[in-house]
Amino acid sequence: MAIQYDLDGLGGPEAFRTLPEGVKLTLLNGARGEVIGNPGDGGFVLVKWLEHPQEPAKVGEEEYVFFNEVKEAVG
Numbered sequence: 001m002a003i004q005y006d007l008d009g010l011g012g013p014e015a016f017r018t019l020p021e022g023v024k025l026t027l028l029n030g031a032r033g034e035v036i037g038n039p040g041d042g043g044f045v046l047v048k049w050l051e052h053p054q055e056p057a058k059v060g061e062e063e064y065v066f067f068n069e070v071k072e073a074v075g
Contacts, residue, residue, distance in 0.1 A: 005073035016067045017042035023075035025065060029054060035075075036062065043067060 033047030052058040
């Protein structure tokens with residue numbers, strides 16, 4: 001069963017800071033990626049793109065994603 005991480009409210013930044021590798025993120029722009037690294041600073045995580053509607057060539061690439069870009073986190 002997948003875990004839905006609550007990134008809203010006061011606990012949101014802490015939940016983002018502790019996201020484990022393997023969690024799937026959906027961004028506000030519709031892109032989807034998998035967390036492959038989290039430095040635990042609460043600002044960003046490293047993702048590998050699974051889907052990227054605006055830039056399909058990015059699928060398979062790695063990129064840092066910031067907290068304010070994430071709509072949903074499921075792991």
